[in-house]
Amino acid sequence: MQITETNATGLKREYKVVVPADTLQGQIETRLKELGERIRMPGFRPGKVPLQLLKQRYEKSVMGEVLEKTVHDGSHQLLNERNLRPAGQPKVEIVKFEDGKDLEFSVAMEVIPDITPVDFKTLKLERTVVDVPESEVEESLQRLAKRQRKPENAPDDYAAKSGDVVHIDFVGSIDGKEFEGGKAEDFHLELGSGMFIPGFEDQLIGLKKGDKKVVKVTFPEEYGNKELAGKPAEFDVTVKQVSQLKDQPIDDEMAKALGADSLDVLKKRVREQIERDYGLAGRARLKRVLLDQLAEKHDFTLPEGLVEAEFEAIWKQIEADMKADRLDPEDKGKSEEQLKTEYRDIAKRRVKLGLLLSEVGRANNIQVPNDDLTRAIITEARRFPGQEKQVIEFYQKSPEALNQLRAPIYEDKVIDFILELAQVSERRTSPEEFRKEGEAA
Numbered sequence: 001m002q003i004t005e006t007n008a009t010g011l012k013r014e015y016k017v018v019v020p021a022d023t024l025q026g027q028i029e030t031r032l033k034e035l036g037e038r039i040r041m042p043g044f045r046p047g048k049v050p051l052q053l054l055k056q057r058y059e060k061s062v063m064g065e066v067l068e069k070t071v072h073d074g075s076h077q078l079l080n081e082r083n084l085r086p087a088g089q090p091k092v093e094i095v096k097f098e099d100g101k102d103l104e105f106s107v108a109m110e111v112i113p114d115i116t117p118v119d120f121k122t123l124k125l126e127r128t129v130v131d132v133p134e135s136e137v138e139e140s141l142q143r144l145a146k147r148q149r150k151p152e153n154a155p156d157d158y159a160a161k162s163g164d165v166v167h168i169d170f171v172g173s174i175d176g177k178e179f180e181g182g183k184a185e186d187f188h189l190e191l192g193s194g195m196f197i198p199g200f201e202d203q204l205i206g207l208k209k210g211d212k213k214v215v216k217v218t219f220p221e222e223y224g225n226k227e228l229a230g231k232p233a234e235f236d237v238t239v240k241q242v243s244q245l246k247d248q249p250i251d252d253e254m255a256k257a258l259g260a261d262s263l264d265v266l267k268k269r270v271r272e273q274i275e276r277d278y279g280l281a282g283r284a285r286l287k288r289v290l291l292d293q294l295a296e297k298h299d300f301t302l303p304e305g306l307v308e309a310e311f312e313a314i315w316k317q318i319e320a321d322m323k324a325d326r327l328d329p330e331d332k333g334k335s336e337e338q339l340k341t342e343y344r345d346i347a348k349r350r351v352k353l354g355l356l357l358s359e360v361g362r363a364n365n366i367q368v369p370n371d372d373l374t375r376a377i378i379t380e381a382r383r384f385p386g387q388e389k390q391v392i393e394f395y396q397k398s399p400e401a402l403n404q405l406r407a408p409i410y411e412d413k414v415i416d417f418i419l420e421l422a423q424v425s426e427r428r429t430s431p432e433e434f435r436k437e438g439e440a441a
Contacts, residue, residue: 003017120422315343318339
């Protein structure tokens with residue numbers, strides 16, 4: 001096999017690969033002989049079918065098989081011999097292929113650029129640690145107690161107030177015609193919860209068991225169902241029962257109902273959960289600052305193909321958001337040209353950081369242990385109750401999906417590696433200051 005480099009511009013590489021005709025023919029004949037050992041033909045013993053007869057019947061199909069294998073193996077040999085690290089899938093094209101003549105194919109690709117990471121020990125970062133006050137633990141317990149409240153039927157002459165639960169039947173209509181999804185029976189609605197569109201719940205305040213009312217509302221302009229958005233509607237509502245939510249005392253009984261042995265144990269769990277949540281948020285901020293520094297301190301040529309693929313993926317989502325009127329408020333009013341420029345810069349940043357982190361991981365032999373991947377699969381499966389087995393089997397059978405699950409775990413391990421080397425100081429703050437800093441970021 002003869003390999004000739006035909007282009008080496010920037011990160012682009014192109015090669016011509018020639019496989020001699022006799023080499024290709026030899027592989028075809030070898031494959032035909034292998035088939036001859038297994039194929040049974042009338043008049044011939046197994047393994048005794050003449051090669052010429054095998055050629056007549058099977059040469060075309062064998063030729064396609066050998067061609068595919070030769071191109072595949074030749075491309076891999078090229079990558080290995082030239083120590084090439086493609087940035088994406090190489091493009092392989094058959095240039096010449098005729099019976100009895102040399103096979104010629106081309107291989108084009110962009111390669112991973114040379115990346116020299118900075119000395120991570122020179123990076124200076126600050127990790128924010130939140131001191132959780134007792135008041136925040138108490139507020140969390142209050143929210144738990146609120147969720148544990150149980151409704152008790154109110155007297156028949158009791159007028160519903162905000163915070164009560166009304167059991168209602170309702171039928172919605174627009175211009176006198178019922179619309180899909182606008183009807184329900186024995187629906188339990190907590191007044192003041194904001195579950196229904198604005199104005200609906202307010203009109204039920206003061207109603208008693210057995211009361212009927214026509215509730216008039218207008219669907220918001222941004223309502224998810226475009227057929228209903230911005231339209232006035234009427235709901236014929238019948239109140240079947242009014243219930244009052246009785247407060248749940250914050251005590252050992254509530255703790256036991258939530259799986260804790262005592263209130264003290266529940267408080268400890270609540271505090272630990274709050275601290276974990278702040279810890280995750282603090283790490284996310286630290287990671288963001290680290291990535292900003294890494295992006296700023298590194299400058300290398302980016303593979304155009306990777307940037308274009310990343311931009312296309314981002315822009316596809318932006319177009320979907322435009323169509324569904326979900327575009328970020330900051331992007332509304334900008335021209336398409338402005339948006340494309342901004343999101344192409346985002347694509348470049350993502351590609352740069354992705355290549356950099358990948359190089360750091362490769363150079364330092366950072367791996368994702370199978371145990372971590374198994375835990376990630378189980379966590380993902382728990383998101384689909386009743387379908388856990390199917391989800392696990394899906395990841396077992398789909399290498400691409402498994403790689404998508406592995407990628408963020410790998411990235412976090414590389415980030416941890418860098419943080420271990422960097423100069424990371426610690427600053428303690430209050431929840432209020434932490435939230436203010438997050439809003440200002």
